Amino acid sequence: MPRSSPLRPPPDYAKLRKDRAVSKAKIWDGSLVWLVTRHSDVQKVxxxxxxxKVRTLPGFPETGPGGKAAARETKPTFVDMDPPEHTRYRGMIEQDFTFEKAESMRPNIQQIVDNLLNEMQARQ
Incomplete structure (x- = not known):
């Protein structure tokens, strides 16, 4: 689906959300996948x-060439695991992803962003 902006979903998504919340779509390699367009349906899935989420399982849709081979050759991260393995690893790090922890990092992140934007502006 063509996009008018890389920051917005294609306009066709709105039509699909309205008319067919779950539909088949063809991806880059010709494989057919299910396209789920409504937030409530995505949550259910x-x-x-x-x-x-295990990429090495048959039928897992890859976003580009080499994905299956890369998944077989590397150790998966916890985002590529299903429960209970995913849950165990997630529990090890979730204390670092609380609202309070994110808020405590805000000043440093803001400074980094400001510096990068200033550098970009200076190059123009």
């Missing part, structure tokens, strides 16, 4: 154990 993400919570349904019949769906998997």
């Amino acid at each position: 993400l919570k349904d154990p019949r769906f998997s």
Whole structure:
């Protein structure tokens, strides 16, 4: 689907959300995948154990060439795991992703962003 902006979903998504919340779509390699366009449906899929995040399973849709080979050759990170393994690893780091922790990093992040934007502006 063509995009008018890299920061916005294609306009066709709005039509799909309205008319067909779940539909088949063809991806880069010709494979057919399910396209889920409504937030509530996406939440259901993400919570349904019949769906998997394990990239090496047959039928897992890759976003580009070499994905399956890379997944087989590297150790998966916790984002590429299903529960209970994912849950165990997530528990090890979730204390670092609280609202309070993010807020405590705000000044440093803001300074980094400001510096980068100033550098970009100076180059123009």
